[in-house]
Every structure is written in C-alpha cells, then in structure tokens.
Amino acid sequence: MAILELKGISKHFGNLAALDGVDLVVEEGQLTGLSGPNGSGKTTLFNVVSGFYEPTAGEVIFQGKNVTKMRPDERAAMGLVRTFQSNVLFGQASVLDNVVWASSLESKTNSWAAFLNTRKHREEEKAIVKKAREILEFWGFSGVEDVLASELSHGDQRRLGLAVASATNPKLLLIDEPVGGIGGEERDSVVAHIKLLQQQGITIILVEHHVKTILAICERFVVLDFGRKIADGKPLEVAAQANVIEAYLGTREVGK
Amino acid sequence: MNTTWTYSRIKTIALPILGLAGAIIIAYAGSDRILTYLIPAYIWGIVVFGWTAIFRVGQFSLGQGAFMMIGAYASAILTTSVAETTQITSAIFQLPTLVGMLLAGVIAGIFALIVGAATLRLGGIFFCIVTLAFNELIRVVAVGIPEWFGGVNGILAPFPAPFGIDFQHSKKPFYFLTLIVLVFAAIVFWRLDRSRLGRHFRAVAANKNLAEHTGLRLSKYRIIAFTVAGFFAGVAGALFGHYLHVVTPTLFGLPEAIIVLIMCTVGGTSTPIVGPLVGALILSPAGDYLTSKFQGGKPLVFGILVVLVAFFLVNGVTSLPNSFINLFRRRSRRPAEART
Amino acid sequence: MVASGLAFVWGVMGILNWAHGQLYMVAAFLVYSMYARAGLNYFLVLVITIVVIGSVGIAIERILIRPVANKGFLAASVVTMGLSFALQGLITVIYGPSLKAVPEVFSGRVSIGGVFVSWQRIVVVCLAIVAMIGLYVLINRTKMGLAMRASAQDGTVAGLFGVKTSRLFAVVMFVGSALAGLGGGLLAPVYSVDPTIGGRPLTLALLAIVLGGLGSFKGSVIGGLLFGFASIMLAYYIGTWYELILFAIIIGVILFRPQGMFGKAEARV
Numbered sequence: 001m002a003i004l005e006l007k008g009i010s011k012h013f014g015n016l017a018a019l020d021g022v023d024l025v026v027e028e029g030q031l032t033g034l035s036g037p038n039g040s041g042k043t044t045l046f047n048v049v050s051g052f053y054e055p056t057a058g059e060v061i062f063q064g065k066n067v068t069k070m071r072p073d074e075r076a077a078m079g080l081v082r083t084f085q086s087n088v089l090f091g092q093a094s095v096l097d098n099v100v101w102a103s104s105l106e107s108k109t110n111s112w113a114a115f116l117n118t119r120k121h122r123e124e125e126k127a128i129v130k131k132a133r134e135i136l137e138f139w140g141f142s143g144v145e146d147v148l149a150s151e152l153s154h155g156d157q158r159r160l161g162l163a164v165a166s167a168t169n170p171k172l173l174l175i176d177e178p179v180g181g182i183g184g185e186e187r188d189s190v191v192a193h194i195k196l197l198q199q200q201g202i203t204i205i206l207v208e209h210h211v212k213t214i215l216a217i218c219e220r221f222v223v224l225d226f227g228r229k230i231a232d233g234k235p236l237e238v239a240a241q242a243n244v245i246e247a248y249l250g251t252r253e254v255g256k
Numbered sequence: 257m258n259t260t261w262t263y264s265r266i267k268t269i270a271l272p273i274l275g276l277a278g279a280i281i282i283a284y285a286g287s288d289r290i291l292t293y294l295i296p297a298y299i300w301g302i303v304v305f306g307w308t309a310i311f312r313v314g315q316f317s318l319g320q321g322a323f324m325m326i327g328a329y330a331s332a333i334l335t336t337s338v339a340e341t342t343q344i345t346s347a348i349f350q351l352p353t354l355v356g357m358l359l360a361g362v363i364a365g366i367f368a369l370i371v372g373a374a375t376l377r378l379g380g381i382f383f384c385i386v387t388l389a390f391n392e393l394i395r396v397v398a399v400g401i402p403e404w405f406g407g408v409n410g411i412l413a414p415f416p417a418p419f420g421i422d423f424q425h426s427k428k429p430f431y432f433l434t435l436i437v438l439v440f441a442a443i444v445f446w447r448l449d450r451s452r453l454g455r456h457f458r459a460v461a462a463n464k465n466l467a468e469h470t471g472l473r474l475s476k477y478r479i480i481a482f483t484v485a486g487f488f489a490g491v492a493g494a495l496f497g498h499y500l501h502v503v504t505p506t507l508f509g510l511p512e513a514i515i516v517l518i519m520c521t522v523g524g525t526s527t528p529i530v531g532p533l534v535g536a537l538i539l540s541p542a543g544d545y546l547t548s549k550f551q552g553g554k555p556l557v558f559g560i561l562v563v564l565v566a567f568f569l570v571n572g573v574t575s576l577p578n579s580f581i582n583l584f585r586r587r588s589r590r591p592a593e594a595r596t
Numbered sequence: 597m598v599a600s601g602l603a604f605v606w607g608v609m610g611i612l613n614w615a616h617g618q619l620y621m622v623a624a625f626l627v628y629s630m631y632a633r634a635g636l637n638y639f640l641v642l643v644i645t646i647v648v649i650g651s652v653g654i655a656i657e658r659i660l661i662r663p664v665a666n667k668g669f670l671a672a673s674v675v676t677m678g679l680s681f682a683l684q685g686l687i688t689v690i691y692g693p694s695l696k697a698v699p700e701v702f703s704g705r706v707s708i709g710g711v712f713v714s715w716q717r718i719v720v721v722c723l724a725i726v727a728m729i730g731l732y733v734l735i736n737r738t739k740m741g742l743a744m745r746a747s748a749q750d751g752t753v754a755g756l757f758g759v760k761t762s763r764l765f766a767v768v769m770f771v772g773s774a775l776a777g778l779g780g781g782l783l784a785p786v787y788s789v790d791p792t793i794g795g796r797p798l799t800l801a802l803l804a805i806v807l808g809g810l811g812s813f814k815g816s817v818i819g820g821l822l823f824g825f826a827s828i829m830l831a832y833y834i835g836t837w838y839e840l841i842l843f844a845i846i847i848g849v850i851l852f853r854p855q856g857m858f859g860k861a862e863a864r865v
Contacts (some may be wrong), residue, residue: 050469052465071468071473072469073473074473076469077471081470082469084466088466089463089466090459091463092462093458093462100455101455101458101462101467102459102470103470104456104459104471104472105470111453111480114451114452115447115453116447121452125452164470168471316673384673385803385805388799388802389799392799392843396843510798511681511684514677514681517674518677518678555682555685555688556681556684556685556688558678558681559677559678559679559680559681559683559684559685562675562677562681563679566674566678567675
C-alpha cells in the first residue's frame with residue numbers, strides 16, 4: 001500500500017523552480033534514500049511534504065488522503081513527521097524536556113482535563129515521561145537527560161533531533177541529513193538506529209549526501225537534480241546510472 | 257540539582273501561604289492608606305498574570321488595556337441601578353455587581369477570542385501592532401459614542417454590595433474582594449502553566465517550527481492564553497471601575513498597556529505568577545506614590561527602570577535570589593558526552 | 597511622514613523604535629520652547645529641531661539598541677518602550693503636564709475649492725511632501741540608498757559586500773528620527789502640544805506599516821505616506837468621526853488582507 005504519493009509537485013520561488021513536477025510513490029515500510037547535489041531541492045521537497053511550504057502545483061497524498069492544504073501539525077497528527085537539516089531543538093530545555101515537549105500527540109485527554117489535572121491526566125503524564133526516557137535510551141541519551149539541549153555537541157544535537165521526531169509516533173518519517181557533520185562510529189551508530197526504526201514499521205525517506213550510506217541501508221534510491229527527479233530505483237543500479245554520476249560530477253563518493 | 261528542587265518546593269508551598277497570611281494581616285493591622293496602595297496593585301497583578309501567560313506562549317500583547325476597558329465599561333453598564341443612571345444607557349440590567357464583573361470578564365474574553373482568532377495565526381509583530389491598535393480603537397469607540405458610553409466623562413460604576421456588605425465606607429471589603437480574585441487568578445494561571453498546556457505553551461514559544469512539526473497547533477495555544485488573559489483583564493478592569501466608581505475613556509490606554517509590560521519585565525517572566533506579581537506589587541504602589549509626588553515622575557522612573565532591567569537583570573527582579581544561590585554554589589556545567 | 601520615518605528604520609534595521617512617537621512629541625516641545633517662548637525664527641527652529649532629534653535617534657541606536665541587538669526584536673522593543681515612557685515622563689517633569697499652545701507661523705486662510713484652509717496647514721503639507729520626495733530620492737537614487745535597500749533585504753550579506761552597517765544604521769536612525777522631529781515641529785503650531793501627544797503618531801505609524809505590508813520595505817514607506825495623507829484628509833472632511841472610520845478601515849484591511857498592500861503572502865513569518 002502506498003503510504004505517500006506525490007503528484008506533479010512543483011515549488012516556485014519567484015522565477016526559481018526549486019521543484020519541478022516531481023512524482024513519487026512510497027510504499028509502506030520502505031526505506032528510501034533521497035539524494036542529489038546541493039540545491040537540487042531535497043529539503044524543499046521535505047518542506048512541501050511536511051506542510052511547511054505549500055506547493056505551487058501538485059498534490060501530496062498521505063495514506064490515501066489529500067493533505068496538500070494541511071498544516072504541519074495536522075500532518076504530524078496523522079503520522080507524517082520530518083526532521084531538520086540544521087539543529088532545530090528546544091534549545092533552552094533539557095534533553096528530557098525536548099522529548100517530552102514533542103510528545104503532545106501522546107495526550108489523549110482534552111485540554112480541560114489537563115487544566116483540572118484529573119487522575120487520567122496525571123497518569124498520562126507519567127506515561128509520557130516514561131516513554132520519553134525509553135526513547136532517550138534507544139538513542140543513547142541515558143544519564144544526560146537534564147543537560148540543556150544547546151550545550152550538547154553537534155553530533156548529540158543531531159541525534160536528539162531524531163529522538164524528538166520519534167516521540168511523535170511517526171508512520172512516515174522524513175529524515176534530513178541526520179549525520180551531517182558526524183563521522184566514524186557515531187555516524188554508523190545513528191545509521192544503524194535508523195535501520196532499526198524501519199524494522200519497527202516506520203516508513204522512512206532519508207536525505208543523505210553520503211551515497212555509501214544509502215547503498216548500505218536503503219531499498220530504494222531517488223535522485224533529484226535541479227528540482228527534477230532523475231533517477232528512481234534500486235540503489236546499486238541508480239548509483240551506476242550515467243545521469244546520476246554526471247549530476248555528481250566531481251565528487252569521489254559515487255561509484256564506491 | 258538538589259538545591260533547586262528544595263528551593264522550588266519551598267516556593268510552591270510556603271510562599272503562597274505566607275503571602276496570603278501577610279495580606280490578611282495587613283488588612284487589619286494597617287491603615288486604610290496602605291490598602292489604597294495595595295488594591296490597585298492586586299488588580300494589576302491580575303492583569304500581569306495574563307500578559308505573562310501570553311508572553312510565555314511566545315507573543316507580545318499590547319492590548320491588555322483594551323480588555324480592561326471593555327470589562328470596566330461592561331460591568332458598569334450591566335450593574336448600573338436606576339438610582340444612579342445619569343446618562344443615556346437605556347438598557348438597564350441592574351445586575352448585582354459580582355455577577356456584573358464576572359460577565360464583564362466573559363465579554364472581554366469573547367473579544368479576546370475574536371481578536372486572537374483573527375491575528376494569532378500570524379502572530380509576531382503583526383499581532384503586537386494589532387493589539388495596540390485595538391487598544392486605541394476601544395478608547396476611540398468609548399469617546400466616540402457618548403450615547404452608550406458616556407463620552408469623555410464616562411459612566412458611573414456602582415459600589416458593590418453583595419450580601420449586604422458595606423463597600424462604601426471602608427476599604428477593607430474591596431481589599432478582600434480583590435484579594436480573592438487575585439488568588440483565583442493566580443491559581444488558574446499557575447494550574448495552566450503546570451499542566452501539559454503550559455508545556456505546550458513553552459514549546460510553542462521556544463521553537464514554533466519544531467513545535468508545529470510535533471503536532472502542536474500554534475494558533476490554538478496562543479488563543480487559549482490570549483483569551484484567558486483577556487477574561488481576567490476584563491475582570492480586573494471591572495474591579496477597577498467599581499473601585500474608582502467611575503469609568504472614563506482615559507482609564508486604560510497605551511500607557512497602561514506598556515505599564516503591564518514593564519511590570520512583567522521588571523518582575524521577571526521566567527515564572528508564571530511570582531515574577532509578574534512581584535513586579536505589580538513593587539511598581540503599582542511605587543507608581544502611585546511617584547504620581548502623587550510629582551507629575552511625570554512615574555513614566556520617567558518606570559522607563560529608566562525597565563531599560564536598566566533589560567540591560568542588567570534580564571530575568572527580572574525575581575531572578576536575583578537564584579543568582580545569589582548560584583554564586584554560592586558555583587555549579588559548573590560541562591558539555592556532556594553522551595554514550596551512543 | 598512620521599510613519600515613513602518609523603517604517604524606514606524598521607525596514608532597514610529590523611527594529612521598531614517605540615519611542616518614535618515620543619521623538620515627535622519632544623520635537624514639538626523643542627519648537628515650543630524655542631519658537632513660542634524664546635521667539636527664534638521658525639525655520640531656524642525647525643532646522644535645529646531636526647538636527648537635535650536626528651542626533652537623539654543616533655544616540656538611541658548606539659546606547660540603547662546595540663547592546664541588546666543580539667537578544668532579538670523583543671529586547672529592543674522593551675528597551676525602546678521604556679525609553680518612550682521615560683521621555684514622556686521627562687518632558688512632563690520639565691514642562692508640566694498642561695497643554696501648551698504654539699502660535700501659528702503663517703497666519704491667514706485661503707479658500708481652496710470652497711473650503712477654508714489655513715496657510716499653516718498648507719505649509720505643513722508642502723514641507724511634508726518635500727521631505728517625502730527627499731526620502732524617496734535618498735532611497736532610490738543614491739548609493740547610500742542602495743546600501744539601505746540591500747541591508748533591508750539581508751543585513752549579513754550586505755555587510756559582506758562592504759556596506760558599513762554601523763555607519764549606515766546611524767544615518768538611517770538619523771533620517772528616521774529626523775522625520776519624526778520634522779513632523780513634530782511642523783505640527784506643533786497646528787495642534788496643541790502636551791506630553792501625551794506622542795501616542796497617536798506612533799499608533800498611526802505602526803498601522804501604516806501594517807497596511808503597507810510588514811515584510812515589504814517599500815510598502816511600509818508608501819503605506820506611511822498614504823496613511824498620513826489619508827488621515828489628514830479624513831480628519832478635515834469628516835471631523836470627529838474620522839478616528840472611528842479610520843480604524844474601521846484598518847480593521848477591515850487587517851481581517852481581509854493581513855499582508856497589507858505589498859506584503860508577501862507567506863503566512864509563516
């Protein structure tokens with residue numbers, strides 16, 4: 001079942017076409033890699049899919065529903081969540097608070113119950129904190145839950161961003177360059193965790209410059225260039241395509 | 257970590273009780289003159305809670321004065337008795353004053369809801385300016401339609417007389433009335449902040465993009481804060497009207513809207529009620545005192561004060577105790593290395 | 597015109613000087629002191645006032661705004677609001693709260709299309725037009741104007757291209773504040789002068805900015821222009837009800853077209 005369908009997505013900024021007629025179908029449970037040279041429109045695509053931008057043309061269909069006009073919070077409530085390329089966190093809040101604050105979708109009681117602090121609300125709150133701790137443990141933040149997010153190292157902040165996104169119970173998760181600026185063991189660990197997420201049933205689209213990573217974990221590889229889709233298929237095949245290599249002219253990474 | 261925990265526990269339990277006790281003692285031990293300083297301070301306290309709540313959801317309201325005006329006028333109109341009608345308000349409701357004040361708050365809250373719904377989707381400076389314009393608008397309307405609102409001279413607001421308690425000859429009943437409302441407001445705002453709603457407020461204020469992407473509908477929470485604040489500003493305005501016995505168009509305008517801001521900034525907005533309340537308790541009596549001494553003193557001093565606070569005491573007066581404690585404990589924060 | 601001054605500062609520097617209205621008021625008082633009391637020549641007084649107020653603007657920027665510039669728009673607002681208050685208080689202390697009258701400089705009336713208009717007002721309008729043209733020229737034809745427009749678009753990039761931001765800001769504050777000062781000086785003989793007159797121009801200026809469009813620099817300056825003229829015209833023809841009508845129009849615009857005349861349609865600011 002296709003969890004996400006993009007039909008003819010275009011996004012123009014004045015005369016600049018950041019996205020130009022992009023079609024994409026993502027099956028449930030897939031781990032799709034999305035790549036392309038700088039400026040090819042990857043983050044713009046995420047912005048359109050998550051609702052941050054409204055597309056100039058085209059439709060976004062999530063789980064069979066047309067969400068093109070919906071706000072980001074509505075989409076998140078449906079399970080469509082994204083992470084950000086830069087470190088977007090609640091800077092002055094602690095690590096634990098970051099995840100707890102992101103867990104608003106876990107609350108089933110309404111605002112009145114929250115205000116009056118009914119028993120159900122209290123129990124719900126405890127459950128949220130407990131779940132937040134579990135999420136933090138999964139991502140390797142045990143023992144530092146009181147540290148301010150802004151005081152974390154860059155790599156930790158990137159990971160916290162992923163933890164925050166996990167707190168929303170996503171069905172489709174758009175991950176934007178999760179290991180940008182991270183290398184070695186830390187990078188491998190994050191990548192492994194992303195694979196684990198997929199095994200938990202979350203459909204993932206991963207924007208990643210590092211083609212090796214895509215080859216390692218993705219089942220599918222989509223490449224954008226100048227806002228258009230130029231390749232879509234099995235990772236090894238796509239990586240060998242002539243136009244893909246040409247788009248990356250000059251980088252050593254392709255072909256490894 | 258342990259130190260702050262205990263400190264905040266003390267704060268939550270002991271301080272309110274002490275404060276309340278103090279407030280009650282003052283009523284009986286002090287002169288009426290002290291009460292004339294405290295009553296307005298309490299009323300401002302009610303308003304500043306609301307402003308701080310709006311601030312803590314990430315917005316900057318310059319319109320609280322408008323809601324106070326709406327509340328004051330509404331209550332006066334609703335409660336005018338036949339005997340005291342001097343102007344042309346043909347609709348005479350003659351409601352008991354307490355009911356009138358409550359309804360006035362509701363009316364103000366409804367206005368806040370409307371204004372909020374129209375502007376809080378965009379928020380930011382747009383919201384700021386519109387609340388300012390709304391402030392001015394209410395004043396203009398009050399002056400411009402004398403048939404309803406008594407024009408420049410305003411309208412009379414009767415003394416409250418619930419359960420036969422005499423409000424006219426002593427300040428004490430009014431003092432306790434305002435104290436009760438203040439405590440109620442404090443509880444409401446405190447509860448709001450402590451619940452998960454308060455958490456959502458903080459998230460929306462801290463990073464609206466991230467908050468939105470985790471499923472928080474920005475406008476909803478802004479509107480909640482703004483409406484509740486509007487309600488209480490309305491009640492506060494009504495209280496003021498009945499306290500002064502007359503409601504004029506110049507009561508709450510732009511200067512008052514800024515005064516609310518100044519009280520909150522000086523007191524400190526990092527706490528939902530203690531900071532702003534301290535600000536109101538310090539500045540309201542100080543302002544009244546300055547105005548009685550020399551004209552223009554209040555704006556001058558307030559203005560300089562808020563600038564100083566912005567420069568040196570970013571978190572307001574109430575952050576001083578914490579700063580002292582930090583000085584003595586000297587906790588250090590090292591960036592944490594997290595295990596993967 | 598006053599509105600354009602505020603819009604100008606807002607557009608280029610990204611801060612809103614809430615004390616802008618008070619600058620107008622201080623100017624009016626300066627004119628009062630120098631012209632009505634000391635009897636100096638009106639035009640001389642105007643020039644002095646403009647210079648003084650402009651300099652005050654620069655001082656504001658240097659002393660008050662720089663230190664909090666990195667703490668965001670909110671901090672700068674709080675500070676300028678405090679200043680606005682302090683200025684009002686200061687003037688009240690010095691001059692007392694009562695109304696002062698500044699005599700007309702150009703007496704006599706003239707009939708234009710059946711309505712009597714005082715020379716004084718005509719002069720005000722003319723000088724205001726001159727000032728606006730000057731502003732327009734500055735923004736669109738001079739090199740410095742180019743720098744201003746560039747900074748309005750993106751301050752950091754402009755800096756990279758060699759625009760000396762601090763000097764630029766000084767000029768911008770001077771011009772913006774001077775415009776307020778000119779407004780105060782010009783209108784002092786027309787309306788009464790007391791410490792509270794600063795609020796109205798500020799509110800109207802802000803609304804003009806909203807009408808012109810928040811995101812657009814050009815829009816807010818033009819908005820200020822239009823607004824100023826509209827309010828004068830309305831005031832003249834409709835009389836006491838003009839305030840109500842003006843506000844009704846504004847509310848209408850805000851509800852139906854929040855982005856103003858030139859603003860961008862992106863709802864996320």
